[in-house]
Every structure is written in C-alpha cells, then in structure tokens.
C-alpha cells in the first residue's frame with residue numbers, strides 16, 4: 011500500500027510516526043512532500059527560537075529518522091496538483107507519485123486581512139522559522155512594535171517583540187476584550203492589567219484601516235481616525251486553512267475555507283483524507299495541535315482497516331507566557347440558564363477564576379483561570395472525565411479547607427481511563443503501568459509513554475502519578491542526587507560532616523560510585539564549602555567546582571569571563587571607581603552597573619584574570635562571588651545619613667551584613683538588601699533575606715525572590731535590634747544550607763517546607779528544635795574562616811598556573827575569541843547558528 | 844579505537860602529566876588546532892577530543908566537568924551542560940547533536956602524547 015502525505019508539519023509528521031508504529035514493517039510505503047525547507051518542527055514552541063533554541067532543537071525528529079524508517083521525504087517541494095482520476099500528485103520540482111491513499115496535512119497560513127499597506131517593510135507574520143528569522147534580522151532597527159490581534163498567538167507574538175528588545179509594544183484587538191474566544195470580560199480586564207505590567211500596551215475595540223509609511227511602516231491608522239506610531243508590526247489576526255490544492259482538484263471546501271471531512275476524516279473523495287489545521291470537521295477548524303494528533307490517529311487506524319471515528323475535540327488552552335497564567339477549559343461560556351457559576355476574584359493578587367458546573371452541582375463543565383493556572387490540568391481532566399464533584403464544589407477552586415482533603419480531589423481521584431496527556435492521548439492507567447514496570451523517573455516515563463513530550467503541560471501531573479504509584483507499591487521515594495550518590499543532599503551533608511571529609515575524592519570513595527558528573531560534583535563541592543569554608547581551588551576540589559567557580563569568574567558567550575569585585579552595601583569611593591576604570595581600560599573590558607549595586611567587567615581572557623585581580627586586590631577590592639552559589643550582594647538604600655525619611659543607617663547595616671556573610675556558599679545564590687524605612691527603596695522584600703528599618707528596630711523578611719518566578723519575602727521577625735537580627739539570619743541561613751536540595755532558592759525551599767513560614771519561625775525564633783545555638787556556632791566558624799579567594803590565587807604561583815588557555819602555550823590567548831563594537835564599548839560575537 | 848590501531852599515527856608531545864589537573868582537563872595547542880585533554884587518575888585513563896563544543900561552537904570543552912554516565916567517561920560543556928562521551932565522542936544529552944572528534948593518547952616517562960591519525964588533515968579534523 012502506498013500513501014502520499016502532503017505537508018510535513020506537526021500533524022503530517024505525527025501521522026507518519028503513527029503509521030510506522032501501527033503497520034507491519036514493509037507493508038506500507040510512505041512518501042512525504044513538505045513545502046518548508048526543513049523537516050517538521052515543534053511549531054507550538056516556535057517562540058523558544060527567540061530564547062536560543064535552534065531549528066535543530068525544535069525538530070520533531072531529525073532527517074535521519076525518515077531515512078531509518080524508509081520514508082521518502084521531499085523537502086522544499088510543494089505539491090502543485092492532484093490528479094484524482096489517475097491517483098497521482100505532481101510536485102513543484104517535477105516529481106510525479108502515484109498513491110493508494112492521499113493524506114492532506116497542509117495546515118494553515120496566517121490570515122492577513124486586506125488592509126492597505128500590509129506589504130510594507132517591517133510587517134511580519136508569525137508562523138514559520140523563516141518568519142522568525144526575518145523578525146530577528148529586522149528587530150534591531152525597530153523601537154516600537156505593534157501586533158494586530160489580541161488572541162493566544164497575538165499575545166505570544168507581542169511578548170516575543172518585547173523579548174527581541176523593542177522598548178514598547180502595542181497589542182491591537184478588534185473585539186472589546188483580549189482572547190475573546192477563550193475568556194470573559196472580567197478575565198480579560200485582569201489579563202490586560204497583567205500584560206501592561208510586562209510593558210505591553212493594550213488597545214481593544216480598535217479597527218485598523220491602513221498601515222502608514224512610504225516603503226517602510228511608520229504607524230497604523232484606525233477607523234476612529236487615531237494613529238499609532240510603530241516601526242515593526244506582526245499580524246496575527248487568525249488562521250486561513252491551506253485548502254488551495256483541494257479546491258483545485260474539486261474537493262468540497264467550506265464556504266469560509268477548510269477541506270470538508272467526515273467522521274473518518276475522509277474528504278469527498280474517499281481515497282483522500284485531510285487532517286490537522288486544513289480540515290473542516292462539523293463546520294469547525296481546530297487550530298490546536300492535540301485535535302490534529304487525534305485526527306492522525308483516526309486516519310492511521312482507518313487506513314489499516316480498523317474502526318475509529320473522530321468525534322470533535324476539546325478546545326481547552328493555556329497561554330504560554332512567563333509570568334502570565336491564563337487558561338480556559340471545557341466550555342467557559344455555557345449560558346447562565348444551563349449552569350451555575352462559581353467565581354473567585356482577588357484583585358490584590360490579580361487572580362480571577364470562574365468555573366461552570368451543572369445545575370445539580372455534580373459535574374464541571376468548564377471555566378477560566380487567570381493569574382494562577384496551576385489547577386488547569388486537574389480541572390480539565392475533572393471536566394473531561396465527568397468526575398463527580400465534592401459536596402462543596404467550590405473546593406475544586408479553593409482547595410479543601412478545614413483540614414480535610416476533599417474526597418475525589420487530586421490526580422489520584424481520576425478514573426484509570428482519564429487522559430492525562432491530551433497531546434499524545436496517554437491515559438492515567440498507561441502512566442501508572444509504566445511506573446509499575448520500572449520507569450520511575452519523568453524522563454523514563456516520557457520515553458516509554460510519550461506523555462509530557464509535547465506541550466509539557468501535564469508534566470506536574472505525571473510526576474504526581476509517578477510518586478503516588480511508587481508510594482502505593484511501598485517504595486520509599488528519595489531525592490537522590492544522581493546516579494553516583496544514593497543520598498539526598500541533606501543526608502550527604504550530615505555524613506560528610508560526621509566523617510569530616512574534606513575533598514570530593516574522599517566523599518566519592520566513602521559514599522559514591524563511578525567518577526561523578528556535572529550534577530554531583532558541584533553539589534558535593536558546595537557541601538564542602540558550606541561546612542569548612544576552605545579554599546575551593548585546593549588540589550582535588552578544583553575540578554569538582556562548577557565551571558564558573560573553577561575560574562572564580564563567570565564564563566560568557568565566546569569563552570571570556572566577567573569580573574565583579576565586591577562593593578559592600580553598594581558604597582564605593584571615587585578612588586575605587588578610578589581603579590575600576592583604569593583596570594577596565596587597560597584590559598579592554600566592557601563595563602556595566604549590575605542590578606546588585608556593583609560593577610561588572612566583561613570580556614576578560616582567562617589568562618588575564620590573575621593580572622586583573624592582582625591590581626584590584628592591591629587597591630583593596632575582594633572577590634564579589636558573582637560566579638558562585640554564594641552570597642552575592644546586600645543592596646542598600648542611602649538611609650538616615652542623607653535621606654530625610656530614613657529611620658536608621660541602612661548603608662552601615664548592609665555593609666556589616668555583607669561583610670559577615672561574604673563568601674558564604676549555599677545550595678543556591680543568596681541575595682539580600684536593607685531599606686532605611688517602610689518606603690523600601692532597596693526592594694528588600696524581593697530578596698532571600700531582607701531587612702527594613704522600623705521605629706523600634708528592624709523587620710526581617712525571608713525567602714523572597716526576583717527572577718522568573720517572583721515571590722515576596724515573608725516577615726520572620728518584627729522590631730528586633732541589630733544583634734538579634736543577625737542571630738536570626740545566622741540561624742535561618744544555616745538551616746537553609748543544611749536542609750535544602752541542590753540548586754533550590756530559599757523561596758522554593760520554603761514552598762516545599764512542611765509547615766511553611768510558621769514552622770520556619772518556630773525553628774529560627776522560638777528554637778523549637780533546640781538547634782539554634784548549634785546553627786549560630788556553625789555559622790561563626792564559616793565567618794571566621796573567610797578569606798578572599800582571589801587574593802589567595804594572586805599570591806599563589808601554583809594556582810595562577812591554572813589560568814591559561816593553552817597548557818603548552820600559556821602566554822597565548824584563545825585566537826578564536828571575537829568581539830564586536832557596541833556604543834563605544836565591545837560585546838561578544840553572536841552565537842554560531 | 845580500532846581505527847587508531849590500523850592507521851599510522853603521528854604522536855606529538857602535549858605536556859607533562861603533572862600539568863593536567865586530576866579529574867579535569869586542559870586545552871592543548873597543535874598547529875592551528877585546539878585539543879581538549881582529560882585525565883581520569885582514579886581509573887588511570889586519558890582522553891583527548893576536539894576543544895570546540897559543536898552545540899554553540901565554543902572553544903570550551905577542556906574547561907568542562909568530567910565524569911561518567913553508566914560507567915562511560917564523559918565531559919559536560921560549561922556553556923549549556925551538553926555531555927559528550929569521551930570514548931567515541933557522541934553527544935549523550937541529545938541524539939541530534941554532532942559527535943566530537945577523538946584522539947588517542949599515550950604516556951611515556953610522565954610525558955603526555957596525543958596522536959594525530961595520518962590522512963586526517965587539519966581541515967577535516969576541525970569540520
């Protein structure tokens with residue numbers, strides 16, 4: 011049997027994969043024509059291309075996969091005509107192929123509304139890797155971006171423009187609200203607020219009438235005669251099914267486009283199927299990948315002689331923007347007379363949730379989640395599987411209150427045939443069985459079942475299922491470090507301490523096996539540093555350090571390093587500034603003020619590092635540990651010495667604290683800040699530990715975080731004096747260092763800590779475990795052992811020797827290092843593609 | 844390794860044993876090439892590969908962390924932690940990344956020699 015597939019997109023690829031899996035080898039011949047120049051790639055994660063993923067990273071399978079499976083793949087060669095009578099297709103490059111069955115998976119194109127000026131330079135669509143490459147080229151010339159279309163894709167494109175460095179980006183939506191197909195007015199209003207804090211300007215109820223500019227776009231004109239300036243535009247106004255070939259050969263087409271198909275996805279010619287975004291089923295185009303995969307499954311089954319029908323598909327979706335949770339599932343718009351709605355709104359935190367349930371309160375119909383979509387998968391499955399709701403249905407939104415777990419809640423309450431991964435259609439039973447068969451990690455389950463390999467949204471549920479299945483089999487789940495150590499970090503920390511081990515090799519001899527790896531080496535090195543605070547580059551431990559620690563500097567694009575001297579509390583003298591200026595000029599370094607109130611010097615050759623530090627150390631500077639999982643900076647505001655609102659001298663306190671904990675190594679980096687009053691100019695509440703002056707003393711906050719998942723610090727102790735404040739910090743930090751998993755920031759650590767902040771306060775302030783004195787004395791040992799690492803290197807010819815690029819030509823620098831000019835300084839040459 | 848045994852090999856002197864940190868690597872210059880050299884003293888083994896990480900074309904593998912995966916010696920690039928087998932150079936983190944060129948190593952009198960297999964000129968070695 012010979013099958014020709016037109017289109018090598020996500021769904022066309024999936025069809026091939028399913029045929030290979032289902033058919034007896036050697037019985038089916040597959041020929042694929044793809045219009046794009048590369049094999050099928052993951053369009054859903056297209057935006058990741060801007061954050062460094064390569065076209066190769068995004069491939070569904072490498073070109074060799076097609077060869078290995080005997081699939082003939084013609085890339086860059088679109089099919090131009092279909093001869094239904096002789097059952098042949100004819101391609102642009104002149105190939106003619108016969109077929110027994112033809113599968114059209116031509117997808118869709120971006121719909122470009124007929125607005126005058128869409129052909130101007132600077133106007134883009136957002137569909138293929140080529141589109142993104144064009145945008146990447148153009149973006150450096152642009153400052154203000156605009157996106158026509160406030161739907162799922164439009165918002166993703168708008169965020170991409172911001173990430174490309176455009177200072178301002180506008181979103182223009184024709185409807186009165188954003189994401190009109192997924193969410194309601196209230197939700198849209200909240201979403202709009204969130205997007206505005208990201209830097210997106212949202213304009214709803216706006217109809218674009220023209221794109222202005224001579225040859226190049228300079229702005230947009232609207233029906234209300236207003237004009238918006240913009241020098242780069244992405245049009246994301248919907249999709250247009252690629253039905254031109256089908257139309258040409260006389261297949262039935264919907265009056266608004268799309269190839270008409272039946273329950274078997276057959277077109278009006280029973281030998282021709284259409285699947286994915288080009289297919290019109292029941293008057294509907296499914297613009298998502300999961301229904302496309304289901305269509306591929308139905309057709310593969312049907313062609314091989316079995317029965318299976320497509321019956322429509324759930325259109326639940328989640329927006330993939332960091333920091334903006336938006337999801338809708340089931341039917342979010344059931345009319346009010348056919349359901350009851352439960353709405354939860356917290357305008358302070360920016361959370362809006364609405365669920366629709368059946369009038370008898372038994373089943374979940376659908377809903378909308380904004381600001382916190384953690385429950386998305388769970389709710390989606392509850393709706394899809396018609397799970398009976400708990401007696402107080404609001405529990406599924408708010409969690410069970412009053413101490414009792416709601417019966418039926420959680421992934422365990424789902425029936426065995428519940429779909430956990432909708433993209434790959436993997437059931438709960440399939441995942442549990444894989445775990446029982448010995449696939450006990452997420453990676454293993456992914457490989458074995460394909461769950462969580464597509465959009466990844468179900469990964470948390472899969473993890474929960476792995477844990478609970480293992481538990482139900484009586485297996486003890488431990489967080490072991492890696493294949494070389496069967497211990498958790500906390501267990502290893504205690505063992506190393508009791509045995510007083512001081513090098514990676516001795517720890518490996520006692521408790522590990524093999525040679526170690528890039529996971530356990532830095533973990534053990536960090537434990538050793540947190541316990542003994544000895545020179546990290548001492549023989550035997552040097553090569554166990556993480557790559558940046560090993561050179562006491564941060565490796566940057568191109569292989570050069572950056573240098574950050576410590577500037578305690580952000581206070582620096584004019585003389586010190588001059589030293590930094592001289593050093594930077596002498597070694598040709600790019601300088602930038604960091605977010606932590608210090609100065610970063612980039613572009614140092616590895617062999618220049620000891621020379622640079624020799625000059626810095628001579629002028630009194632110390633290592634800033636910007637390269638380590640260690641205390642970084644203690645930011646301060648100017649405080650009572652100058653500021654008319656200041657209650658206490660925040661700078662002096664910040665300096666005292668930074669000097670106390672400088673060089674302190676921990677499971678992850680540590681940041682701190684001190685503010686002189688409640689106005690909080692030093693942003694102490696976004697730090698691992700932050701201090702704010704009060705009338706009576708200091709308030710100590712802990713476990714805050716900036717970064718990709720911001721979290722406010724929580725009050726640990728209020729109105730304490732300086733000495734008490736420091737004792738609490740000693741205890742807090744030492745407790746964290748001893749118990750946290752590797753690479754876990756304090757915020758994440760607290761989130762996982764049973765009992766949360768109350769428990770932590772009991773341990774630190776009320777000494778509920780009776781270990782406060784021990785924690786304090788352990789910290790004192792570390793404080794007393796502090797030495798500046800860079801001073802030690804500068805003074806040791808043996809250590810200095812390690813800072814060369816070529817072992818057999820130490821005086822030569824890496825000749826492949828290249829810089830480009832940028833605003834009178836230099837920058838690293840771009841990554842090779 | 845079988846290739847190395849049958850072809851003729853030109854050995855060049857790279858450095859002394861003591862110049863290479865235990866359980867770590869260094870970068871050796873050979874004509875216009877950069878070769879990463881690794882020492883595993885616990886198993887008394889030496890490995891050499893190209894210094895260029897094929898993922899983002901960075902001259903960095905000699906500064907990577909060495910270790911094992913299921914007993915197979917490997918190095919992880921300091922940039923994005925892609926791991927490569929030191930035995931045959933293949934990428935262990937994902938199937939699609941190119942493999943590294945590897946070179947034979949021998950030790951005589953505390954001196955480390957790296958072998959260049961004849962017929963493979965500079966061009967193809969770096970490609």
Ligand SMILES: Cc1cc2nc3c(=O)[nH]c(=O)nc-3n(C[C@H](O)[C@H](O)[C@H](O)COP(=O)(O)OP(=O)(O)OC[C@H]3O[C@@H](n4cnc5c(N)ncnc54)[C@H](O)[C@@H]3O)c2cc1C
Pocket residue numbers: 016017018019020021022023043044045046053054055056057087088089090115116117118136137138163166252255285286287288296297298299300302328330465
């Ligand atoms: C930026 C972006 C983000 C997205 N995010 C999500 C998301 O979060 N969740 C989700 O479910 N979906 C998302 N989607 C939608 C998802 O990518 C599509 O539903 C999916 O790719 C459809 O697959 P397809 O194979 O039908 O079409 P496509 O992937 O478009 O593939 C069709 C292929 O056929 C080729 N072709 C067309 N005509 C011919 C011809 N005559 N001859 C040969 N080849 C031809 C095309 O060039 C194309 O390569 C997103 C899409 C984009 C663009």
Ligand code: SF4
Pocket residue numbers: none
């Ligand atoms: S700090 Fe790092 S992650 Fe953040 S913007 Fe700068 S380069 Fe990007």
